[in-house]
Structure formats: C-alpha cells, structure tokens
Amino acid sequence: MKKMILLLALMLSTSIASFAIEGMWIPSLIDMFYSDMKTYGLKLKPQDIYSTNKSSLKDAIVQFNGGCTAEIVSDQGLLLTNHHCGMGAIRQHSSVEKDYLKNGFWAKNKEEELACTWMRVTFVKEIRDVTKEVFEGITDETSDSERRQIMAKNMKALQEKASTSESIQAKVKPFNMGNQYYMLITEDFNDIRLVGAPPSAIGKFGGDTDNWVWPRHTGDFAVFRIYANKDNKSAKHSEDNKPFKPAHYLPISMKKKKKGDFTMVYGFPGHTDQHYSSDKLKFYIEEERPARIKMRQTALDIISPAMNESDEIRLKYASKQASIANAWKKWIGQIGGLKELRAIDKKLKWEKEYTDKANSKPEWKEKYGKVIADLNATQAEYQQYEFARAMYIEYLYSSGLEAISYAYGFYDLALRYDGLVQDNKVEETAKKALGKAKGFFKDYDKGIDHKIFKAITPILIKKLPAELLPENFAANWEALGEKIFTSSVLLDAEKLEKLLTDFDEAKSKQLSEDPAIKMVQQMYSHYFGKINPKARAQSKKETELMKTFVEGILTMFPKRKTWADANSTLRIAYGKIDGSTPRDGMQYLHYTTIDGIMQKYDPNNPDFQLTDRFLELYKKGDFGDYTQNGKLWVCFTASNHTTGGNSGSPVIDAKGRLMGINFDRSWESTMSDFMFDESRCRNIVVDIRYVLWVIDKYGDAKHLVDEMTLAK
Numbered sequence: 043m044k045k046m047i048l049l050l051a052l053m054l055s056t057s058i059a060s061f062a063i064e065g066m067w068i069p070s071l072i073d074m075f076y077s078d079m080k081t082y083g084l085k086l087k088p089q090d091i092y093s094t095n096k097s098s099l100k101d102a103i104v105q106f107n108g109g110c111t112a113e114i115v116s117d118q119g120l121l122l123t124n125h126h127c128g129m130g131a132i133r134q135h136s137s138v139e140k141d142y143l144k145n146g147f148w149a150k151n152k153e154e155e156l157a158c159t160w161m162r163v164t165f166v167k168e169i170r171d172v173t174k175e176v177f178e179g180i181t182d183e184t185s186d187s188e189r190r191q192i193m194a195k196n197m198k199a200l201q202e203k204a205s206t207s208e209s210i211q212a213k214v215k216p217f218n219m220g221n222q223y224y225m226l227i228t229e230d231f232n233d234i235r236l237v238g239a240p241p242s243a244i245g246k247f248g249g250d251t252d253n254w255v256w257p258r259h260t261g262d263f264a265v266f267r268i269y270a271n272k273d274n275k276s277a278k279h280s281e282d283n284k285p286f287k288p289a290h291y292l293p294i295s296m297k298k299k300k301k302g303d304f305t306m307v308y309g310f311p312g313h314t315d316q317h318y319s320s321d322k323l324k325f326y327i328e329e330e331r332p333a334r335i336k337m338r339q340t341a342l343d344i345i346s347p348a349m350n351e352s353d354e355i356r357l358k359y360a361s362k363q364a365s366i367a368n369a370w371k372k373w374i375g376q377i378g379g380l381k382e383l384r385a386i387d388k389k390l391k392w393e394k395e396y397t398d399k400a401n402s403k404p405e406w407k408e409k410y411g412k413v414i415a416d417l418n419a420t421q422a423e424y425q426q427y428e429f430a431r432a433m434y435i436e437y438l439y440s441s442g443l444e445a446i447s448y449a450y451g452f453y454d455l456a457l458r459y460d461g462l463v464q465d466n467k468v469e470e471t472a473k474k475a476l477g478k479a480k481g482f483f484k485d486y487d488k489g490i491d492h493k494i495f496k497a498i499t500p501i502l503i504k505k506l507p508a509e510l511l512p513e514n515f516a517a518n519w520e521a522l523g524e525k526i527f528t529s530s531v532l533l534d535a536e537k538l539e540k541l542l543t544d545f546d547e548a549k550s551k552q553l554s555e556d557p558a559i560k561m562v563q564q565m566y567s568h569y570f571g572k573i574n575p576k577a578r579a580q581s582k583k584e585t586e587l588m589k590t591f592v593e594g595i596l597t598m599f600p601k602r603k604t605w606a607d608a609n610s611t612l613r614i615a616y617g618k619i620d621g622s623t624p625r626d627g628m629q630y631l632h633y634t635t636i637d638g639i640m641q642k643y644d645p646n647n648p649d650f651q652l653t654d655r656f657l658e659l660y661k662k663g664d665f666g667d668y669t670q671n672g673k674l675w676v677c678f679t680a681s682n683h684t685t686g687g688n689s690g691s692p693v694i695d696a697k698g699r700l701m702g703i704n705f706d707r708s709w710e711s712t713m714s715d716f717m718f719d720e721s722r723c724r725n726i727v728v729d730i731r732y733v734l735w736v737i738d739k740y741g742d743a744k745h746l747v748d749e750m751t752l753a754k
C-alpha cells in the first residue's frame with residue numbers, strides 16, 4: 043500500500059514537472075503567486091522571500107553593474123555572478139603578461155582582490171505600488187498632453203521624496219504597459235572587487251558553438267566582493283573600506299538534485315514582448331529579424347576567421363564578437379521557435395477571443411473593440427520606418443562597423459564654428475575626443491572594418507527603398523568608403539593627434555571636409571530627418587494602444603494569469619528541475635557531468651580547449667564532496683521563465699539555498715521573450731557544486747568555500 047501511495051505521489055509530481063511556468067513575478071506581490079509556488083514544493087514563508095521590515099532573500103540579490111544579476115553567499119559580501127557578466131572586469135585587469143581571461147585569477151587573500159572602480163551593484167530595498175499616486179489629478183476630461191505633464195510631475199515628486207541619499211535612489215517605472223506604476227527604492231554600492239575567475243577554458247567552455255544550446259558544459263561563473271565603509275554603508279572605493287555585511291546571504295545547497303525539485307530564479311530580467319500584435323510579430327519573424335541576422339552573419343564571417351588567425355585580433359575583438367554573435371544566434375533560435383509554435387496562428391486566435399469578448403458588452407466594445415485593429419493598422423502605417431530604424435541601428439552600431447558611429451563622436455568639433463554647438467569648451471572637447479580615440483584605437487583594426495563596410499553596406503542598400511537612404515548613396519558609397527578607409531584623419535592615430543592639438547577654426551574646417559564626417563552628415567541627417575520622427579510617432583501611438591489593450595486583458599479576463607513584461611526590475615520565476623523533449627524523437631536529460639567536458643574537449647577547436655591543470659585534475663578524479671552518485675554535475679536545466687538580465691541570477695531551492703547560477707536558455711526556448719511554451723522552455727544553470735569544485739580544487743581557493751555556509 044505504502045509503495046502504491048509513493049508511486050502515485052511520484053506520478054503526480056512528474057506530471058506537474060513536465061510543465062514550465064510562464065511569468066516573471068513582482069516579488070512584492072508575492073501573495074498572488076505564493077500558493078502556486080507551494081504546490082511546486084516551496085517550503086519558505088512569503089516574508090522569507092520578500093519583506094521590507096525584516097531580512098529576506100531579496101537582500102542577498104543585486105543587479106550587477108546595471109545589467110546582469112549577482113547573489114551574496116557569505117557574511118563578508120562575497121558575490122557570485124556569471125563569467126560572461128564579469129568578463130569586462132576580468133579583461134580590464136588583464137594584460138599579455140597577466141592574462142586572467144586565459145589563465146583565470148584567484149585572490150589568495152583580501153589584499154589581492156582587484157578593485158573595479160567603474161562598477162556598481164544595486165540592492166532593491168522596496169518595491170512600492172504607486173499607481174494611484176501617479177494618476178492623481180487625472181480625470182476623463184484631462185487632455186493627453188496635460189495627462190503626461192501631471193504624471194511626470196507626480197512621479198518626480200514621489201522619486202524626490204524617497205531618494206534619501208546619493209546611494210539610496212527611487213525610480214518610478216511603468217508596468218503592464220503603463221496600467222500600473224511601481225516605485226523601486228534601491229541602494230547602490232560602488233566598491234566592488236574581483237575575487238576570482240576561472241580561465242575561459244572553463245568559464246566560456248563551448249564558446250559560441252555551445253552558446254544557447256543544451257547539453258551544456260560551461261562553468262560560467264566569477265567571484266566578486268562588495269566593500270563598504272566602517273559603518274557598513276555604501277562608499278567610494280577606499281583602502282579603508284571593509285567587506286560588506288549583508289542583511290542576508292544565501293547558504294549553498296549541497297543536496298543531491300533530482301528531476302522535479304523546486305527551483306526559483308530571483309533576479310533582474312531585462313525585456314520581454316509578450317503582447318506584440320500578430321502583425322508586429324509577423325513583421326519580426328519575416329522581415330526585421332532576418333535582415334538583422336543577415337547583416338550580423340556577414341560581419342561575423344569576416345571577424346571570426348580573422349580572430350582565429352591572429353592572437354592580437356582575437357584579444358581586440360573578443361567582446362565585440364561575443365556581443366554580435368550572442369543576439370545573432372538568439373534571434374535565429376527565436377524565429378525557429380516561433381515558427382514551430384505556430385505563433386502567428388496562436389496570436390490570431392487569441393486576438394479573436396479578445397475582440398469577441400470586447401464585443402459582448404457595449405462599454406467594452408467602445409473601449410477595447412477596435413484596439414487590435416488599431417494596433418495592426420499602426421503597424422502597417424509605420425512598418426517601413428520601424429524597419430529602416432532597425433537597419434540603421436544595425437548598420438551603424440550593432441553589426442561590427444565602427445568607423446561611422448565613431449566619427450559621429452567628432453561631429454560637434456567639425457561643426458563647431460558653423461554654430462552647431464555654442465560653448466567655449468573647444469579645447470576641452472578636443473582633448474576628450476582625443477582620449478576617447480585612443481581607447482578606440484586600442485581595440486580597432488582598420489582592415490577588418492573596411493571589409494565589414496564593403497560587405498554590409500550593400501545589404502543596407504538592398505533592404506531599404508532609395509528614399510530612406512541618403513541621396514545618391516547607392517551610387518556613391520563605394521568611392522566614399524575608399525576615401526574614408528584610405529585617407530580619413532579620424533582613422534589615423536598620428537594625424538588625428540596632431541589635428542586635435544591646439545584645435546581651432548581652421549582645423550574644424552579641415553575636419554568638416556573629412557570623408558568620414560561627410561558620411562556621418564549624410565547618414566545621420568537622413569536618419570534624424572526622415573526616419574526618427576516617424577519612429578517616434580509610431581512609438582507614441584503604440585504606447586497608448588498597448589496600454590488600452592492590456593487594460594482590456596486585466597478588465598475582461600480577470601482570471602487569466604497575467605504578468606507584467608520584464609523591465610529590468612527584480613522578479614521571481616519559479617519552476618522545477620526538468621529535462622525537455624523539444625522535438626519528436628528527442629529527449630534531453632536535465633543535467634550534464636564533467637565526463638561530457640572530456641567528450642567535447644578538442645585541442646584544435648578554440649571553443650573546446652582545456653588547460654593542462656584541468657586535464658590533470660580530471661585524471662586524478664578528486665571531486666571532493668561535490669559529487670552526486672560519484673558524478674560531478676556541471677550544468678542542469680529547469681523550467682523557469684527567464685530572459686537576458688537573468689544571467690548570474692541565483693537558482694534557489696525550496697528552502698532558500700543556492701542550487702546554481704543561471705546563465706542561459708536552451709535554443710528551443712529563446713522564443714519565450716515573445717511567447718512562452720510550457721513543454722520546451724528551459725533555463726540553463728551551472729551547478730553550484732561544480733562552481734565550488736572549480737574554486738576549491740582548480741583555483742586552490744578553499745578559503746572562499748570556507749567562507750560560505752554549506753547545507754546538506
């Protein structure tokens with residue numbers, strides 16, 4: 043009988059486990075989703091997760107330098123995040139002699155920890171619903187422009203009142219497309235130090251080949267520490283500062299893991315677009331993303347081989363290439379996933395349901411009956427400008443071409459004496475520009491840039507109608523490019539330094555004749571004259587319509603589980619450890635082990651290198667207390683709804699302990715930014731026991747493990 047009950051319980055638990063849970067929930071609204079989390083196995087109380095009058099999990103979680111997430115794991119402010127989130131800091135402290143990217147870095151004691159003075163981490167002290175206050179003074183009669191003014195004034199007053207010091211700041215943000223407003227009261231800490239990082243052969247093992255892909259074997263973590271002044275308060279970097287004593291830190295879960303275990307991802311997801319109308323989504327799938335992918339693909343085909351041929355180029359282009367490739371690969375996955383999901387059909391069905399519901403009641407009909415038609419009409423009206431805007435941004439900023447956006451930085455010096463800018467800081471501006479140019483040249487290769495220019499400009503021309511391009515651009519670009527890359531002063535470090543020293547009217551004139559500046563003039567004035575105003579008008583219309591659309595969901599479908607799109611604020615996603623069956627005939631396990639690293643190891647492939655030390659340790663087989671049934675787990679997957687910005691987020695178990703660090707999603711789930719699918723959406727996590735093994739055995743930094751609280 044007992045066995046039967048056990049079997050039944052097991053069956054029940056796996057049947058729940060095969061569904062991922064959509065939504066990134068606002069922690070202060072925990073009462074809304076707490077009972078559901080409990081059904082998935084959570085053992086904590088609501089106030090253990092979010093509280094403003096006692097310490098709770100949220101006090102151990104920070105936004106890391108404005109983008110990723112990190113978590114505190116000791117009473118001395120020790121922080122864990124991803125290697126790819128800390129990469130900038132690791133690179134900044136590296137040189138050819140001390141190549142921490144290549145070899146890793148481990149501070150033997152606190153004196154050896156490396157200050158990252160440009161960095162900050164942000165705690166959330168409180169999330170407060172201020173919707174009523176923001177809308178105060180607005181009636182049905184208030185005009186649009188008045189409404190915007192009143193709201194801006196209300197928000198400003200709220201923020202000013204709650205921003206009580208330089209480090210404690212309040213910001214009011216729209217949620218649910220402006221149907222709700224929340225104020226985030228946050229506290230920044232600025233003395234952040236690098237404590238440890240594995241070599242890229244661990245922290246970026248698998249490289250771009252494995253990026254966004256399961257099965258995964260990346261030890262994507264890095265270790266930092268927060269410092270505070272003697273009163274444990276936020277302070278600028280100083281030798282006198284002490285390790286920060288947090289209100290809460292996460293104990294480490296050393297427990298064996300199994301499929302179905304509760305998981306909670308607590309962090310700062312950046313951006314999602316669940317409410318796109320069917321026509322907009324179609325535009326993204328069929329036109330916008332493919333064009334951007336094409337441009338990036340073309341640039342990567344130039345950059346990547348060059349990096350493999352030369353160490354110098356590899357170091358110069360490592361970060362640039364990673365960022366071009368990361369979104370490029372994600373977008374390909376998203377389009378594939380949305381097509382497989384038949385996302386457009388699903389949207390159309392939902393839009394029909396929405397409009398039918400609206401038409402069932404006169405007052406709803408008036409408010410919401412036309413909103414979808416209006417959204418689609420707006421899309422049709424402005425689509426070509428939205429497309430052009432995306433292409434200009436891709437061309438000028440995101441697909442690897444650097445010369446033109448760099449030259450834009452000199453535009454105000456070139457037009458200085460034409461009355462564009464009227465201040466008397468010419469010398470200062472020239473000096474600043476020179477400083478920036480020096481930084482630029484450090485990681486620049488003119489030959490590669492010219493190749494990119496020649497390869498991606500034809501794509502821009504082919505994709506855009508002539509009237510959305512500068513006049514005669516299609517006929518002139520090649521000659522202009524030749525001039526830019528052979529004779530522009532801006533791309534010649536020596537000549538540029540001469541030009542910017544003792545800058546005067548004659549030099550300004552010379553600069554304004556420079557071919558790169560000529561191109562800037564054409565491109566940017568065309569963009570700001572013809573495209574940007576339309577893009578802004580579209581955005582204004584859409585913002586209004588989207589607010590109404592979501593208001594309609596909240597009003598007409600009160601039982602529907604609605605969640606506010608991610609907006610870089612603190613959120614909770616819950617789920618379970620689970621594998622997946624993304625396609626017929628395929629089944630992914632929910633974990634990988636160190637044996638898989640050895641299987642992938644390929645000394646001839648830059649993405650799959652291992653260090654001698656790693657190979658030795660593997661051979662020795664000393665995995666300490668970090669194994670499960672004799673195996674050292676490396677990564678695992680869970681069914682949490684996550685997105686960019688969730689990198690570095692703690693994955694927390696039912697009792698509030700750290701199970702691993704979130705760092706990616708499987709390729710089949712990347713479409714969850716637009717449409718979630720419970721059967722295949724999986725986030726990818728580096729197992730905390732692998733992290734500890736690397737710190738302890740590989741980094742020989744056991745003192746860091748000893749600082750943490752390990753819980754069985």
Ligand code: ARG
Binds near residue numbers: 126248250253365707
């Ligand atoms: N896909 C991860 C996220 O979106 C980034 C992983 C970084 N690694 C890489 N090979 N680019 O940011």
Ligand code: GLU
Binds near residue numbers: 110684687688706707
């Ligand atoms: N790697 C992503 C990040 O940097 C997380 C992956 C995702 O988009 O889910 O935030």
